Amino acid sequence: MTSMLQTFIDVIRETLRDVMPIVLTVLGFQVLVLRRSIPNLRRVVIGFVYVTLGMALFLLGLKQALFPLGRVMALQLTDPSFIHEAVDAANELLRWQDYKWVYAFAAAIGFSTTIAEPALLAVAKKAHQVSGGAIGVRGLRVAVALGVAMGIALGCFRIITGTQLHLYIIVGYLIVIIQTAFAPRLIIALAYDSGGVTTSTVTVPLVTALGLGLAATVPGRSPIIDGFGLIAFASLFPMITVMAYAQLAEWRVRRERSQRAKEVLQWYAQSVPSSPLSQAKSDQDKY
Numbered sequence: 001m002t003s004m005l006q007t008f009i010d011v012i013r014e015t016l017r018d019v020m021p022i023v024l025t026v027l028g029f030q031v032l033v034l035r036r037s038i039p040n041l042r043r044v045v046i047g048f049v050y051v052t053l054g055m056a057l058f059l060l061g062l063k064q065a066l067f068p069l070g071r072v073m074a075l076q077l078t079d080p081s082f083i084h085e086a087v088d089a090a091n092e093l094l095r096w097q098d099y100k101w102v103y104a105f106a107a108a109i110g111f112s113t114t115i116a117e118p119a120l121l122a123v124a125k126k127a128h129q130v131s132g133g134a135i136g137v138r139g140l141r142v143a144v145a146l147g148v149a150m151g152i153a154l155g156c157f158r159i160i161t162g163t164q165l166h167l168y169i170i171v172g173y174l175i176v177i178i179q180t181a182f183a184p185r186l187i188i189a190l191a192y193d194s195g196g197v198t199t200s201t202v203t204v205p206l207v208t209a210l211g212l213g214l215a216a217t218v219p220g221r222s223p224i225i226d227g228f229g230l231i232a233f234a235s236l237f238p239m240i241t242v243m244a245y246a247q248l249a250e251w252r253v254r255r256e257r258s259q260r261a262k263e264v265l266q267w268y269a270q271s272v273p274s275s276p277l278s279q280a281k282s283d284q285d286k287y
Contacts, residue, residue, distance in 0.1 A: 078216075
């Protein structure tokens with residue numbers, strides 16, 4: 001109990017140290033540059049206390065539960081004895097197809113950690129508010145989470161196969177450039193920002209632990225050379241999926257509008273027999 005309390009105090013101290021520069025910057029500009037008093041000072045102080053306690057408890061929970069669990073899962077899933085389901089076969093040459101559970105776990109952990117990311121939730125709510133409801137909170141979060149899941153799974157494939165990281169990144173950004181030319185302008189900047197909000201408190205430690213554990217157990221891989229790079233995939237692929245989500249939504253809206261227009265024309269032709277449109281259709285049927 002004493003060690004737990006001491007750990008919590010240490011986390012509180014670290015959180016205050018991290019948050020204090022932000023507070024000093026905001027207060028400095030408010031008082032020294034704008035030369036105005038802080039509105040609702042009591043609410044601001046209470047909110048600061050809530051933020052500090054919330055972040056401390058959040059980080060403490062990650063350190064005590066999620067981080068160790070992520071490391072253990074990464075080491076267990078990448079253990080050759082688990083992959084072959086027999087210790088005697090662990091010395092056989094492993095193929096990239098044998099790591100199917102690693103790909104599944106990487107996609108699942110990427111999706112779940114992104115959905116739980118506080119920064120993504122905040123950005124999604126702001127985007128929904130600014131766009132007047134045109135951008136859905138749930139749709140944006142799912143699109144970003146799918147991108148992270150795909151990226152981390154592909155990053156694990158890169159570590160296992162030993163292929164070059166820059167090839168994937170170059171191809172990925174070429175896809176982003178092409179999508180940018182066709183995606184709705186409303187979503188482009190948000191899609192670019194979505195790649196950044198995924199590399200935050202929850203996602204980074206678990207994904208890094210997975211990459212290092214995978215590189216340490218795959219024969220011929222180096223944790224220093226091959227273990228890193230998953231965060232780059234986690235930042236790249238959400239841009240692709242968010243713009244794809246917007247493009248699919250726009251295509252669906254156009255299709256629905258086209259369908260409604262056809263229904264209106266059909267109704268008009270049936271309800272107004274003497275109209276030029278219905279007369280032309282009747283003449284066409286005769287021939």
